[in-house]
Amino acid sequence: MTVENAIEIKNLTKKFDDKVAVDNVSFEVRKGEVFGLLGPNGAGKTTTLRMITTLLNATSGEVKIFGHDAFKESATVRSMFGLTGQYASVDEDISARENLMIFSRLNGLSRKEAKQRTQDLLAEFSLIDSADKAISAFSGGMRRRLDLAVSLIARPQLVFLDEPTTGLDPRTRTQMWDTIRDLVAKGSTVVLTTQYLEEADELADRIAVIDHGKLVSLGTPDELKDSVGGSSLKVQVANDTQITIAKEIIENILHTDVEIKAKNNELSAQLENPKLLTPIFNELTTKQIDIENISVQKPSMDDVFFALTVGKN
């Protein structure tokens, strides 16, 4: 039997006393995809991740990793994935090289193998130049790269990244995204939690949106965007005396209300049928409306987030 899914979760639930932190969640993560867990603070992402990675017992439900029961075969399952964010307690005075050597040895590699693996990972994560510096001198980006390198020592096919870029500056974040894409290109499956909507949009093949412990939506970024409504049309006119007539033209064609933003003479409306853009443009031109700007925008991940999650948990 070939296993198609890296992870299968069925009816996963976690209660802390009376509080239901994760509520009957089911989903699958396919081999080779980047799967994003997205949700507001306190939604239950970390608790879900901790159960999948055997760090926390579930109240009920089932987790399978490459076909193995994560609760009954936890030792086997643990050897199948890498997990970042677990090495914070490492001595800050030791170097990146020493750090990788220690964890390679803990992973059962011989001294010679550990040396080679350390050298390869330092090169892969652009840490060669800083390899012998104390970790205390490392920037946030270098620490994250080292953390990821450590999680890959045993060459896992599945990697969990809990908020891999939180606190990084935009450039370092982009470098981390490249590193993650590289990992996937080499065949790994990646599960990540993130509080950045842009990150989920950029990296994830599919996203599970979690709110109040429940799975509220699952799909590709485009599917999620489509699910919260159609595109919006924005027309900016050059001359404010033409706003009213432009509004009438658009309303007549779309049969919908057009909103006027006082700033920049901008008109906006829901555009369910993109084919209506051409007649709108033609009619505005025929009526000699001086158009400054016209655009059609799909919903953003921000729109998805606000539409699917219900504010503060």
Ligand SMILES: Nc1ncnc2c1ncn2[C@@H]1O[C@H](COP(=O)(O)OP(=O)(O)OP(=O)(O)O)[C@@H](O)[C@H]1O
């Ligand atoms: N050990 C615990 N004991 C009691 N309640 C807990 C415990 N761990 C988590 N919770 C609660 O469970 C809910 C889900 O928390 P969780 O940390 O999984 O959310 P999250 O989506 O990861 O949020 P964040 O983005 O803030 O990390 C929260 O209401 C939290 O307070």
